[in-house]
Amino acid sequence: MRPSPTSLAHWGAFSADISGGDIAAVTPPPGDADPSPLLGNLPGSVRHRSRIAGPAVRRGWLRDGPGPSRERGADEYVAVPWDELTELLADELRRVVETHGNEAIYGGSYGWASAGRFHHAQSQVHRFLKMLGGYTSSRHSYSLGATGVIMPRVVGTHDDLFKRSTQWDVIVEHTDMLVCFGGIAMKNTGINHGGTTAHPTRDALRRFRDRGGQIVSVSPLRDDVDGECRWLAPVPGTDVAVMLGLAHVLATEGLADRDFLATYCTGYERFERYLLGHDDGIAKSPQWAAQISGLAADELTALARQMAAARTIVTVSWSLQRIRHGEQAPWMGLTLAAMLGQIGLPGGGFGHGYGSMNEPGLAPLRCRLPALPQGLNPVQTFIPVAAISDMLLHPGESYDFNGMRLTYPDIKCVYWAGGNPFHHHQNIPRLRRALARVDTIVVHDPYWTAMAKHADIVVPSTTAYEREDFSGSRNDPLLVAMHALAEPYAQSRDDYLTYAALAERLGFGEQFTEGRTARQWLVHLYEKWAAGLDFEVPGFDEFWAAGQLRLPTEPGLTLFGDFRADPQTHRLGTPSGRIEIFSEDIDSFGYDDCAGHPRWYEPSEWLGGARAESYPLHLLANQPASRLHSQLDGGALSQASKVQGREPIRMHPDDAAARRLADGDVVRVFNDRGACLAGVVIDDRLRPDVVQLSTGAWFDPADPADPDSMCVHGNPNVLTDDVGTSSLARGCTGAHVLVQVEKFDGPLPRVRAHEPPVIAPRR
Numbered sequence: 001m002r003p004s005p006t007s008l009a010h011w012g013a014f015s016a017d018i019s020g021g022d023i024a025a026v027t028p029p030p031g032d033a034d035p036s037p038l039l040g041n042l043p044g045s046v047r048h049r050s051r052i053a054g055p056a057v058r059r060g061w062l063r064d065g066p067g068p069s070r071e072r073g074a075d076e077y078v079a080v081p082w083d084e085l086t087e088l089l090a091d092e093l094r095r096v097v098e099t100h101g102n103e104a105i106y107g108g109s110y111g112w113a114s115a116g117r118f119h120h121a122q123s124q125v126h127r128f129l130k131m132l133g134g135y136t137s138s139r140h141s142y143s144l145g146a147t148g149v150i151m152p153r154v155v156g157t158h159d160d161l162f163k164r165s166t167q168w169d170v171i172v173e174h175t176d177m178l179v180c181f182g183g184i185a186m187k188n189t190g191i192n193h194g195g196t197t198a199h200p201t202r203d204a205l206r207r208f209r210d211r212g213g214q215i216v217s218v219s220p221l222r223d224d225v226d227g228e229c230r231w232l233a234p235v236p237g238t239d240v241a242v243m244l245g246l247a248h249v250l251a252t253e254g255l256a257d258r259d260f261l262a263t264y265c266t267g268y269e270r271f272e273r274y275l276l277g278h279d280d281g282i283a284k285s286p287q288w289a290a291q292i293s294g295l296a297a298d299e300l301t302a303l304a305r306q307m308a309a310a311r312t313i314v315t316v317s318w319s320l321q322r323i324r325h326g327e328q329a330p331w332m333g334l335t336l337a338a339m340l341g342q343i344g345l346p347g348g349g350f351g352h353g354y355g356s357m358n359e360p361g362l363a364p365l366r367c368r369l370p371a372l373p374q375g376l377n378p379v380q381t382f383i384p385v386a387a388i389s390d391m392l393l394h395p396g397e398s399y400d401f402n403g404m405r406l407t408y409p410d411i412k413c414v415y416w417a418g419g420n421p422f423h424h425h426q427n428i429p430r431l432r433r434a435l436a437r438v439d440t441i442v443v444h445d446p447y448w449t450a451m452a453k454h455a456d457i458v459v460p461s462t463t464a465y466e467r468e469d470f471s472g473s474r475n476d477p478l479l480v481a482m483h484a485l486a487e488p489y490a491q492s493r494d495d496y497l498t499y500a501a502l503a504e505r506l507g508f509g510e511q512f513t514e515g516r517t518a519r520q521w522l523v524h525l526y527e528k529w530a531a532g533l534d535f536e537v538p539g540f541d542e543f544w545a546a547g548q549l550r551l552p553t554e555p556g557l558t559l560f561g562d563f564r565a566d567p568q569t570h571r572l573g574t575p576s577g578r579i580e581i582f583s584e585d586i587d588s589f590g591y592d593d594c595a596g597h598p599r600w601y602e603p604s605e606w607l608g609g610a611r612a613e614s615y616p617l618h619l620l621a622n623q624p625a626s627r628l629h630s631q632l633d634g635g636a637l638s639q640a641s642k643v644q645g646r647e648p649i650r651m652h653p654d655d656a657a658a659r660r661l662a663d664g665d666v667v668r669v670f671n672d673r674g675a676c677l678a679g680v681v682i683d684d685r686l687r688p689d690v691v692q693l694s695t696g697a698w699f700d701p702a703d704p705a706d707p708d709s710m711c712v713h714g715n716p717n718v719l720t721d722d723v724g725t726s727s728l729a730r731g732c733t734g735a736h737v738l739v740q741v742e743k744f745d746g747p748l749p750r751v752r753a754h755e756p757p758v759i760a761p762r763r
């Protein structure tokens with residue numbers, strides 16, 4: 001073993017012991033107060049059996065040429081040499097462009113890939129496809145599909161809600177009550193895209209409580225807050241009704257800050273008519289909210305009064321907008337905070353995503369980070385990111401999005417690098433049918449994910465630990481040098497080299513590489529960045545040898561503090577320059593699923609609706625505590641969480657007893673869209689009738705040839721509905737789904753998710 005230099009993952013910096021060409025052990029840096037347990041998935045990941053060893057082409061595609069195919073996901077592969085792969089792929093791209101135009105390439109390629117500013121998979125693929133003449137792109141994210149559209153319309157930004165949020169130190173010092181919808185899930189705070197080197201949340205909450213601060217967690221799961229809190233467990237998906245109930249108390253008991261609403265907001269009166277029931281005859285009172293949410297009306301009344309009497313911050317986790325009508329929860333949370341009148345005061349107001357990412361609450365950098373220039377996309381066509389199956393199944397059809405009427409393009413080639421749609425997308429049976437329709441699917445990934453197993457052309461990428469890079473994120477003070485920890489596994493290659501070879505063959509090699517090796521790009525990006533800074537940084541070699549560089553950050557921020565202090569100079573980027581509790585623009589779109597002010601809509605998947613008669617359990621498909629999404633599902637931490645090899649499903653003791661289930665049983669989780677197996681964990685920290693099965697178990701169909709096949713491993717996206725949040729944002733709604741659970745008595749199918757497919761040698 002030799003000790004090696006440091007690297008960086010989305011969940012933290014580390015140094016590694018290397019043995020046999022793989023990571024043998026990892027050690028977090030001494031400066032990280034609360035290192036993420038996810039580091040435990042790294043040992044053994046470089047040479048894991050699920051790695052893609054070399055370029056491969058699906059047998060049917062090689063035999064029949066490009067075209068729709070239902071064999072995807074069930075076919076064998078043929079190993080091809082790199083030169084042949086480059087030739088086949090370049091020819092196919094040329095064919096698609098010449099026959100169908102660049103719009104026919106879907107290069108949205110959503111996903112988290114890995115940390116690293118240069119080798120960032122999406123930056124590389126987008127740069128390459130732009131030089132090829134462009135591609136149909138995607139907008140927004142699975143994380144923040146609804147927020148990304150609604151918040152710019154009502155507060156003029158969504159980025160600043162996270163980047164320039166009220167900082168933990170300010171909350172610790174000034175806040176009395178932290179009322180958090182969706183909790184502050186410690187499991188989620190390990191992570192930030194690009195990498196994060198310190199984890200301050202646990203310590204901040206400890207200091208907050210030490211000062212006498214109170215946490216109220218509104219969440220179906222008790223453990224969405226670590227340690228002491230007041231736990232209110234509503235029926236999932238009813239938070240907007242709860243917020244309206246609280247708002248009703250403020251409005252009717254003279255507790256709403258009318259000066260704040262008049263000075264800093266617009267449209268409160270229109271909203272208040274709805275709140276008080278002036279037009280529909282339904283007062284959104286605590287009693288009304290209690291009937292919907294299952295919480296006690298008295299408790300809501302008391303809570304509202306306490307919130308008005310204290311320095312209170314209302315936080316809304318990102319999970320609350322990953323549901324049908326997901327626009328409403330952040331908008332209503334903001335409205336509730338506006339009524340309290342504390343937005344912009346230290347420790348009061350609104351927060352979005354505390355406990356969703358290691359970003360809200362952390363000081364932002366005073367400078368930008370180095371980044372790979374990508375150029376412009378000559379193709380204008382885009383889709384909201386979670387509309388992929390809709391697009392592939394309905395070419396030429398038109399749809400509403402954010403006040404526009406758009407048309408789905410006719411996609412012939414799907415090009416993916418750095419993401420896993422079989423992890424992130426809803427209704428996998430539908431996704432499989434959609435993917436069967438295109439001519440060619442190209443996937444770059446280090447691992448044989450389900451997406452790679454549905455590809456026609458499989459490109460083996462290196463992992464971040466087999467190449468040199470640097471990385472950091474905008475709310476973290478360190479730029480970290482990522483030294484190569486191991487040699488590239490088998491025939492895997494950096495995506496950069498793959499694109500360079502393709503570009504060369506397609507006639508734009510020099511334009512793509514600018515004549516630089518990867519190492520030369522690192523130096524170039526660093527030096528160009530350094531030249532644009534208004535402070536001095538060491539030269540690249542010095543930075544590289546030191547392993548990290550500390551950058552200046554902006555401490556002491558309060559969200560919208562500037563706006564509060566001077567609403568004229570610091571107008572918000574909304575049409576009125578203020579917080580829009582009523583938005584004329586949204587109202588003018590006339591959508592029946594998103595009105596001009598926040599309001600309660602019945603979710604499609606919830607325990608109060610008719611669908612619950614057939615599927616009486618509300619499944620929360622939240623983020624896994626044991627990994628980042630589907631990444632390193634084969635790692636030690638993730639594997640240790642499995643029950644008989646299946647993803648754990650947590651159930652309340654009453655729900656388990658009603659089905660005669662015991663800890664460790666394997667169950668079939670199902671609804672009318674699909675089914676999966678999972679392993680029972682009985683836990684009373686859930687509201688009854690709620691079950692929790694996190695995302696991220698690799699999709700593993702019992703019969704790969706059948707698109708409706710059960711997943712034997714526990715991927716909840718075989719169950720979720722592929723429907724957008726509303727006509728406004730069309731965001732991902734995968735966090736919630738109604739299901740039934742029964743004991744699985746059949747012979748247990750083997751989990752093959754992490755086995756490579758059959759790969760034949762090239763004859």
Ligand SMILES: Nc1nc2c(c(=O)[nH]1)N[C@H]1C(S)=C(S)[C@@H](COP(=O)(O)OP(=O)(O)OC[C@H]3O[C@@H](n4cnc5c(=O)[nH]c(N)nc54)[C@H](O)[C@@H]3O)O[C@H]1N2
Pocket residue numbers: 110111112113114119121142143144322417418419420421423424425444445446447449461462463464495621622623628629630631695716717720732734735736
């Ligand atoms: N039901 C349900 N579904 C959800 C959610 C939910 O709450 N419920 N949450 C959603 C959210 S918020 C998100 S962000 C998405 C996440 O969805 P994704 O971001 O698609 O999930 P990941 O597993 O992170 O996929 C990253 C892939 O990139 C690969 N990769 C890593 N490094 C490299 C590289 O250098 N090059 C290449 N080519 N590939 C690389 C990894 O091996 C992995 O396969 O899931 C969404 N899906």
Ligand SMILES: Nc1nc2c(c(=O)[nH]1)N[C@H]1C(S)=C(S)[C@@H](COP(=O)(O)OP(=O)(O)OC[C@H]3O[C@@H](n4cnc5c(=O)[nH]c(N)nc54)[C@H](O)[C@@H]3O)O[C@H]1N2
Pocket residue numbers: 142143144181182183185187188189190191218219220221224235236237238239317318319320322355356357620621622623624625626627628629735
């Ligand atoms: N360990 C780990 N951390 C992660 C990730 C990961 O994969 N693993 N993914 C990262 C990414 S990309 C993202 S976008 C963020 C996502 O951050 P979030 O979307 O906030 O994360 P979730 O875990 O889906 O949800 C947080 C909690 O919200 C609660 N919740 C769900 N629905 C409701 C509801 O209707 N009402 C209320 N009141 N509460 C509800 C659930 O109990 C859940 O545990 O997490 C990031 N952090």
Ligand SMILES: [Mo]
Pocket residue numbers: 142143144
């Ligand atoms: Mo996300």
